[in-house]
Amino acid sequence: MDLSVVIPTLNGRDHLAAGLDVLAAQVSDAEVVVVNGPSTDGTTGMLRERDDVDVLVEVSTRTENVSRNAGLEVATGDVVAFLRYDLVVEPSWLAGLTDGLTDASVVTGPTHRTLGGGMTTEQSEHRTIGSREVTYFNGGNVAFRRAVLDELDGFDEYLETGGDRDAAHRLAALDYEVAWRPDMGVRQEYSADGGVATGDRGEEFRALAYRLVKNYGVRPAAAASTTRRAGRDALVAGRDVLRGDLAPTEWLAAGRAVLGGVARGAADGFVARVKDRSPARNPHGLSDRSNRAVARYDWR
Incomplete structure (x- = not known):
């Protein structure tokens, strides 16, 4: 090996x-x-x-x-x-x-x-x-x-x-x-x-929707997984609002970010699925371009 x-x-x-x-x-x-x-x-x-x-x-x-x-x-x-x-x-x-x-x-x-x-x-x-x-x-x-x-x-x-x-x-x-x-x-x-860092909720759900739609298409399996995740997070945030640990405006802003991320990710995932119909499902993969490196040092 x-x-x-x-x-x-x-x-x-x-x-x-x-x-x-x-x-x-x-x-x-x-x-x-x-x-x-x-x-x-x-x-x-x-x-x-x-x-x-x-x-x-x-x-x-x-x-x-x-x-x-x-x-x-x-x-x-x-x-x-x-x-x-x-x-x-x-x-x-x-x-x-x-x-x-x-x-x-x-x-x-x-x-x-x-x-x-x-x-x-x-x-x-x-x-x-x-x-x-x-x-x-x-x-x-x-x-x-x-x-x-x-x-x-x-x-x-x-x-x-x-x-x-x-x-x-x-x-x-x-x-x-x-x-x-x-x-x-x-x-x-x-x-x-x-x-645990909370990160960008919109970006997180954009990635989730993208990879599910890209890999499974617009099917109940993809929608159910995204909906469960969003619902669970909304419930946790709602409890934080009730306890006074999170402002209602922050909760609503996070909800809008999640919905926007899901919409964009699903749309981009559908385009990616159409572009690469092979089982690899990777239109943005290794072979897509060759200009990643700006410098290379090889001591082999």
Whole structure:
């Protein structure tokens, strides 16, 4: 197995350096591709001084799927793993990855996070949408056989969030299984408070509607999933209003953002579905363009 590890990063110099140190010690034979940018914290200089990074790709677009595809373009391994810059591989990571690939063409594992009260981790996540069984994977800790990524045409660059979940739907459509290996664990080297950022609600639901309509069409399965998600979030926000933790005007503004995001995402998803009728469903994928990188440093 020839393994390439692609690490997208943005202004994460210190966390990235810690992760690279451990990766070099635990997985010394892997080809390491870092996709940077556009960072302003000295990441480029730090990487150019290291001898354990094989390729550095500088990009100008702050979108994770663009960075993933830019790394995939230059990776040479027959297995390509994607790691988040602020995660560190566990000692058993490579063994878990190797074992998982004996059962499936895609393998993922948990992320261990240090909290104030101890350690938290993840479990494998599955969902049935229509007649399709979807196994989601950890986008910051996943490995693919290269042939699978070629068939998927990489990641969908329309999406600013949820690109890994979109790929999971497309893997299911192509009848690829995703193996879960607890040994393929990664961890954060710093403490987190356990908080969850709310983010842009309109963008979140735009991405949700887009990937569901693109992958399933205008069907009850897609509408039901979006409606359940929106209804659940509205109920939680309504309770916050009743408790006085959220102003009614904020609730209404969030609702408008969600409705606008759903409408735009559904329309764009329908156009994408028409543009690419293949099972890959990826009109904005790896083959769509070749100008992602603004600079490339290759020390192989």
